[in-house]
Amino acid sequence: MTIINRPKSIVKQVSEILRQRIAEGTYTHGKRLPSESELAQEFGVSRATVRAALGALENERLITRRQGDGTYLNERVMEISAQLHCTWDFQCMIADSGRKPSVQVLQITKRPPNANEAKILEISPYNPVIALVRIFFADAQPVIYSTNVIPAAFFVEENIDATLPIHVLFEKYCQQKISYSISDISATVADESLISYLKIKPGDAILRFNDVFYNPQNQPLLFGESYYDDKVLRLRVARAWG
Amino acid sequence: MTIINRPKSIVKQVSEILRQRIAEGTYTHGKRLPSESELAQEFGVSRATVRAALGALENERLITRRQGDGTYLNERVMEISAQLHCTWDFQCMIADSGRKPSVQVLQITKRPPNANEAKILEISPYNPVIALVRIFFADAQPVIYSTNVIPAAFFVEENIDATLPIHVLFEKYCQQKISYSISDISATVADESLISYLKIKPGDAILRFNDVFYNPQNQPLLFGESYYDDKVLRLRVARAWG
DNA sequence: GAGTGGTCTAGACCACTAA
DNA sequence: TAGTGGTCTAGACCACTCG
Numbered sequence: 001m002t003i004i005n006r007p008k009s010i011v012k013q014v015s016e017i018l019r020q021r022i023a024e025g026t027y028t029h030g031k032r033l034p035s036e037s038e039l040a041q042e043f044g045v046s047r048a049t050v051r052a053a054l055g056a057l058e059n060e061r062l063i064t065r066r067q068g069d070g071t072y073l074n075e076r077v078m079e080i081s082a083q084l085h086c087t088w089d090f091q092c093m094i095a096d097s098g099r100k101p102s103v104q105v106l107q108i109t110k111r112p113p114n115a116n117e118a119k120i121l122e123i124s125p126y127n128p129v130i131a132l133v134r135i136f137f138a139d140a141q142p143v144i145y146s147t148n149v150i151p152a153a154f155f156v157e158e159n160i161d162a163t164l165p166i167h168v169l170f171e172k173y174c175q176q177k178i179s180y181s182i183s184d185i186s187a188t189v190a191d192e193s194l195i196s197y198l199k200i201k202p203g204d205a206i207l208r209f210n211d212v213f214y215n216p217q218n219q220p221l222l223f224g225e226s227y228y229d230d231k232v233l234r235l236r237v238a239r240a241w242g
Numbered sequence: 243m244t245i246i247n248r249p250k251s252i253v254k255q256v257s258e259i260l261r262q263r264i265a266e267g268t269y270t271h272g273k274r275l276p277s278e279s280e281l282a283q284e285f286g287v288s289r290a291t292v293r294a295a296l297g298a299l300e301n302e303r304l305i306t307r308r309q310g311d312g313t314y315l316n317e318r319v320m321e322i323s324a325q326l327h328c329t330w331d332f333q334c335m336i337a338d339s340g341r342k343p344s345v346q347v348l349q350i351t352k353r354p355p356n357a358n359e360a361k362i363l364e365i366s367p368y369n370p371v372i373a374l375v376r377i378f379f380a381d382a383q384p385v386i387y388s389t390n391v392i393p394a395a396f397f398v399e400e401n402i403d404a405t406l407p408i409h410v411l412f413e414k415y416c417q418q419k420i421s422y423s424i425s426d427i428s429a430t431v432a433d434e435s436l437i438s439y440l441k442i443k444p445g446d447a448i449l450r451f452n453d454v455f456y457n458p459q460n461q462p463l464l465f466g467e468s469y470y471d472d473k474v475l476r477l478r479v480a481r482a483w484g
Numbered sequence: 485g486a487g488t489g490g491t492c493t494a495g496a497c498c499a500c501t502a503a
Numbered sequence: 504t505a506g507t508g509g510t511c512t513a514g515a516c517c518a519c520t521c522g
Contacts, residue, residue, distance in 0.1 A: 010511070035488060046512045051489085059301075061422045064458055067489045068519030074460060076424065088481065167483060178483040180303045182318065185479065186472040187429035187447035205429035205447035213483075216306055218316060230428040237427065239330065241409060241420040241455075252492070277507060288493045293508085309508045310500030 014043055015053035022062065022073060033063065033071040061238050077238050089165045090136045090144050090226075097233055099138040103163040107133040110152055117149050120212055120223045128152045132162055135197055142198045143233045146226040150174075154221065166213070166222065176215050184210040190227070198229050207235065252287055257295035259285075264304060264315060275305065275313040303480050322478050331407045332378045332386050332468075339475055341380040345405040349375040352394055359391050362454055362465045370394045374404055377439060384440045385475045388468040392416075396463065408455070412463060421458040425451050432469070440471050449477065 018033075027033050036054065040047040054071060057063045061077040094101035113121065113129045121129070129149050136144040148166065154174040162169070170176045188208045190200055200206065207228040213221045228235065260275075269275050278296065282289040296313060299305045303319045322338075336343035355363065355371045363371070371391050378386040390408065396416040404411070412418045430450045432442055442448065449470040455463045470477065 009509090037488085046514095048513085049511065052510095054489095064421070064460060065489060066458070066520080068487080068521075070488060070520090072460075076456070076460065077422070179306070180319070180483055181481050182322065183479055183481065185427070185449065185477045187449045189431070189445065189447045203431065203445065205431045207427065207429045207449075214318070216308065218306065218314075218318065235427045237425055239423050239425065241422055251490090279507085288495095290494085291492065294492095296508095307508060308501080310506080311502075312507060 010045055010049055011052040011056075014039075014045065014050060015056045017043075018053060018057060019062070022057075022078065027073060031073040031075070033073070035070065059240065061240060089167070090146070091165055094136060094138045094143065094233060097138065099141075102137045104135045104137065105132070105162045106135060107131065108160075108162050113149065113151075117223055121149070121151055121220045123151050123153075130155065134162065138233055141232055142229070144226055144228050145194060145197050147224060149223045150221065166224075170213075170221060174221075176221055178213050178221065179216040179218075181211050181213045183212075186210075188227075194227055198227065200229055200231070204231075206230070253291055253294045253298075256281075256285055256287065256292060257298045260295060260299060261304070264299075264320065269315060273315040273317070275315070277312065301482065303482060319480050322480060331409070332388070333407055336378060336380045336385065336475060339380065341383075344379045346377045346379065347374070347404045348377060349373065350402075350404050355391065355393075359465055363391070363393055363462045365393050365395075372397065376404065380475055383474055384471070386468055386470050387436060387439050389466060391465045392463065408464065408466075412455075416463075418457050418463055420455050420463065421460075423453050423455045425453045427451055430469075436469055440469065442471060442473070446473075448472070 018039075021027060033039070033054075034042070036047050036050050039050045043050065054063065054065065058065055061074055063071055064074055065071045091101040091103065109131050110128050111131060112125060113123065113127070115125070117129060118125045118127075123129075128151075130152050132148040132150070134146050134148075135142050136146065154170075154176060156175060157173045160169065160173045164172065167178045170178055186208045187205050190198070190202070190204055190206045194200070194206065195202055198206070207230050209224070209226045209228065211222070211224040211226070213224070215221055260281075263269060275281070275296075276284070278289050278292050281292045285292065296305065296307065300307055303316055305313055306316055307313045333343040333345065351373050352370050353373060354367060355365065355369070357367070359371060360367045360369075365371075370393075372394050374390040374392070376388050376390075377384050378388065396412075396418060398417060399415045402411065402415045406414065409420045412420055428450045429447050432440070432444070432446055432448045436442070436448065437444055440448070449472050451466070451468045451470065453464070453466040453468070455466070457463055
């Protein structure tokens, strides 16, 4: 018997079902999953498909596979893995911490790029950019001060909802997909404007991200600078070795 | 004709060959790789094998695949990808920045764990730990101050070379493999001892990592705290979206 | 020895892009 | 329309762990 709808990728459907079952605690008995052959039979798909689905979960370290033994849950990563799926979507991260995310748009203006922005975004100084300044809150507490600079030429629509997550915004108003980003992570001492925006103590250290986002065609889409108060929202990441 | 030795994983051999060719500039003509079928034929393997090898490179964003079109290089990521392979091996990261890495072992002692360490490492307070304090240098410049705490029971050998990277050290002296790690990243203001060790200015901000490493059996292997001067060594990461 | 995950193959069909 | 990558199958054999 088949539980699977063909129209969408079978591998993704299987991995989503497994992910959901794991979250629901279906496999808590011994923290062990059924064997690959059993899952293949249950879903009515080939073992290769099940393996691909499990591979996605293993990459996130949600499960551990042991040759000759079985596939086991990793409860430690289950607690933080949501952060990895969302790939640093700030609102998602805040929600994962159990608090209510909200956004305040401080500024949204069209202006010429400065020299650095023009260089990074690979546009001429005469192509205007949209500058978007936002603050993210966890409950009522400010966490992140974020500036995004996007070439105005990408926008196919003028009226935008600037509270949307950046990848949604790109899909909706620019018809662009974010493929990957390159980020510099650094520590800095908050200046006066940050102190007032994020309500932190003078002299306190704060995380800074300098990001550039690219589409699958390798064009730069966005240049961002974000300040992240790690005292309010813990930045926790899982990394695979080997 | 087959270029492949069977003893080691064919997929890994193929991806290593491709990685090397990319680094050597074999495919700079149009930044385009041969088609999957051509590569399969050249290596004498199935197309599925080639796809798995390419998948690994795509995960690192070293290449971009476009359905109906072809497989292309991503030169932007090529410049920084070495950092991703080494998964934050400090000496590797320093070498990638074009400078000569070196390590100074400040301290290596056996002592009882404190309450926090015992809890994180899941050992009793009576099981001693090895505490390892090191400083990493880029050329002559101090970059990272790192403390590692490891249950002494893991060591099968007493005389260890503490200058080795941590994953090599675990394989050699503990016969343990690091599977994944969970890290908290934060910013902090350097205290007096850091100021003198890393030769930074009072009041300057610095990155801090709190790491726990685990083996494939999900046992905690190591608890680490590292301070990273991002003004000396840039922390640049590539992230995949979607 | 039975069962598990790890690897690889050969072939099929589809969706998409470019000329 | 030809060629590309994307997906999936069925089956084979291996390496490993466990009882």
